[in-house]
Amino acid sequence: MFARLLIMFYAATGYAAFLASFVWALGFVGNYNQLASKSIDSGAAGNLVDAVVVDVLLLALFALQHSVMARPAFKRWWTRIIPAAAERSTYVLLSSLILLLLFWQWRSIPIPVWRVDGIAANVLTGIHWLGWLIVLSSTYMIDHFDLSGLRQAFFALRGKAAPAQPFKTPLLYRLVRHPLMLGFLLAFWATPEMTVGHLLFAALNTAYILVGLQFEERDLIAAFGDSYQRYRQRVPMLLPRLFGRQA
Numbered sequence: 455m456f457a458r459l460l461i462m463f464y465a466a467t468g469y470a471a472f473l474a475s476f477v478w479a480l481g482f483v484g485n486y487n488q489l490a491s492k493s494i495d496s497g498a499a500g501n502l503v504d505a506v507v508v509d510v511l512l513l514a515l516f517a518l519q520h521s522v523m524a525r526p527a528f529k530r531w532w533t534r535i536i537p538a539a540a541e542r543s544t545y546v547l548l549s550s551l552i553l554l555l556l557f558w559q560w561r562s563i564p565i566p567v568w569r570v571d572g573i574a575a576n577v578l579t580g581i582h583w584l585g586w587l588i589v590l591s592s593t594y595m596i597d598h599f600d601l602s603g604l605r606q607a608f609f610a611l612r613g614k615a616a617p618a619q620p621f622k623t624p625l626l627y628r629l630v631r632h633p634l635m636l637g638f639l640l641a642f643w644a645t646p647e648m649t650v651g652h653l654l655f656a657a658l659n660t661a662y663i664l665v666g667l668q669f670e671e672r673d674l675i676a677a678f679g680d681s682y683q684r685y686r687q688r689v690p691m692l693l694p695r696l697f698g699r700q701a
């Protein structure tokens with residue numbers, strides 16, 4: 455019983471770290487200093503080369519951890535070392551801690567790339583917040599508590615293993631196969647004031663998302679077989695069809 459309670463406490467810690475990193479992400483990307491005193495463009499501009507090197511290394515650290523720990527082969531090896539019920543929480547905890555490090559240590563490069571005012575600025579800010587709303591709501595469409603590791607810990611508390619998630623295509627998943635990633639892209643790119651630092655963040659994350667999705671889809675085909683193959687043929691990856699057939 456003690457071990458089960460420990461897993462629950464561990465999962466709750468991972469979830470708290472996720473919440474902290476999510477709120478900081480909102481403040482960081484949108485330069486909302488009410489939410490986060492350190493944001494993507496805050497702080498004095500330092501040496502350009504130093505800033506690019508540090509920022510690229512921080513993003514690479516996140517990409518490496520996030521990709522390696524998501525691979526089924528890594529999970530099989532890892533769950534011989536830690537309890538299976540704590541695997542997702544460990545992933546969430548480490549991802550969140552690396553994100554917090556990234557936000558904290560990010561070097562701003564506040565050289566302007568574009569700036570729009572008036573209605574255009576309001577439209578871009580609206581798209582930005584729509585992106586975050588899509589991110590959060592998509593986690594609930596898949597299973598927020600499974601993705602955050604809490605579901606696995608709740609099952610473990612009752613002495614059971616959480617059943618694997620079934621293939622599903624609710625709501626936004628009928629329009630695109632990866633709404634959560636689409637939400638991130640909208641939140642990262644839609645800004646009235648783009649700087650070189652923000653552009654670096656958006657461009658590298660976009661590249662990472664596009665590569666990461668190839669791996670995720672390979673795993674999804676291995677897990678769900680023909681159902682996912684047919685889904686791929688019917689539903690676009692990231693850009694919804696404006697006209698014509700949807701799933």
Ligand SMILES: C[S@@+](CC[C@H](N)C(=O)[O-])C[C@H]1O[C@@H](n2cnc3c(N)ncnc32)[C@H](O)[C@@H]1O
Nearest residue numbers: 592596619620621622623631632633634635636
């Ligand atoms: C962080 S979520 C991102 C989901 C998706 N890539 C997106 O952008 O909306 C990743 C997890 O969702 C799962 N997943 C993705 N699409 C799914 C679907 N249609 N049904 C069930 N699970 C899915 C993957 O197996 C993976 O564990």
